[in-house]
Amino acid sequence: MIHIVTALQHEARPLIDFYSLKSVQNNPYQIYRNENIHLIVSGVGKKNSFDAAIYLHDFSGKNRNCGWLNIGIGGHSKRNIGAGALAHKITDQTTGKNWYPPRILKTNCSSECILTVEKIETNYYDSVLYDMESSGFYEAASSCSTSELVQCFKIVSDNLSFSSKKVSGALVRSLVEQNLKLIDSIVRELSKLSSNLDVLDAKPKELDQFLERRHFTVTESHQLRRLLSRLGILFPEEKWFDRISHCKKSGEILTYLEHQFETVYT
């Protein structure tokens, strides 16, 4: 599952159309979704972005293997309008705190340092991409998932030759539309990594059968899960539930399963 956070409805609209997302909530945030993607419109600024990411994590069931992508616009002194880049370093101008999104995605997308500012930057003193959300988004999303799955994609909307005052809603939509192919390649990569982690967390086969038919305490059910997982790797064909019919209590079942490891050395 991928969670997308945009500040503006104008940034969200091309994504809603491209991924055929359906509105699932209007308040306190507009949230859209399909089978694989949630999108939330946070409002402008790092605090809004932070709050929206945390909200979406709770709203979507707190899965810690989700990919997170902040998509938005920003200003840069030199780069062309419409150029898209992933963040490789995010600095919060106010606090001075840095984040370094790991660069493990297989994509042709270029990358930039992002400086998150409180107010729209018009002088572009440094050769970085100025935005207003990334630091808030990254801080929140990386507390909800592993940092490799948390990325920021920014599109240059203004530069020294094209003032931010000229940036209209229609232009923002158009900039996102121009970058949809690149955005989709990032979404697909994040989905792949997210699915890989989901597979690792998958329940071992037969676990439900054990838990439904026999009583285990919470601690015992954790022990059972781990035992079944390990035994499933060592003896992939074995059906353990069929072999514990003689065990009356949960403790006996766990002991029986633990004893199976001894046969590995024989």
Next chain:
Amino acid sequence: MIETIYIEEAVSDHPRTKEILGRFPKATRIPCERYGEVFNPKAQNFRLQKQKPALILAQKFDHFVLEAPSGYGIGGTHNYYFSHMLNCIYDCRYCFLQGMFRSANLVCFVNYEDFETAIEQKIEQHQDAHFFSGYDCDSLALEPVTQFSDSILNFFTHHPKSILELRTKSIQIKSLLKRAPLQNCVVAFSLTPDETAKKLEHSAPSLERRLDAMNQLQEKGWKLGLRFDPVIYEENFEKQYEELFKDIFQKIKIENIHSVSLGPFRLPKDLYERMYRLYPNEKLFAGPLEEHGGMISYKQEFEKRLKKIADQLLEFIPKSIFFPCHT
């Protein structure tokens, strides 16, 4: 291979930083204040990062040389280790680094001279001290990039009573072959049977290539170390080790071997737990392991079978150069 390089501000102008950067002209360069900003954050997944590790060029400020853990020795009384790098380009599933570090990025401390100063201070206390490189990394795997071994070997040329071990699985031995062998340096190769290496030592050179590198080194007069550590349980592993030993001792002359060590797969419990979470489908971690004094290792029965392997080994080498490792 390296697409991203993080550069600590403190070393951005260091000549070694510039040399290393020059070897990766296409890599994206990202400045950072301290390497820990990139390397230490909690929300990182070692397994995901291992797909595409970045290089971090940094400065080490302290703890250059540390006392080696007990049982980590090859006959010396005073054993120390040092790590000019953190992490390794290989992906050996049994490696404790997976559990030790949150990040799979490769850290290279470019202030080699400070390591040498710290080693010199230890040598002043104990001339015959043993120094182990390759504890938190592979000593030679990134040699074409770092040229650390070349630098540290120059240093040990002036300290002939002290022993340096370069622990490796690498075949990057060009810099060693180019120079006169140091009698106080042991190039120690980690070895497992071919079947185990293929299953668990991802990206590492094959056994055959390691043996070829060892052969080249012995022909040049370098002293070799054989490190059968960890021994991994496999079906018929006694037979596999028997064949491995035959293979090695057909090619490597006993008089060129400085020392041999052998020990079972073992990990501190907390590292094992982290590694299990990273690779829950890995047979190695699913197997019958148990805790002995904070260490996770094979059950007692395995120690008996390990003893048989040690006996096989002792048919080839004198006991005086054999240093078994225990849990």
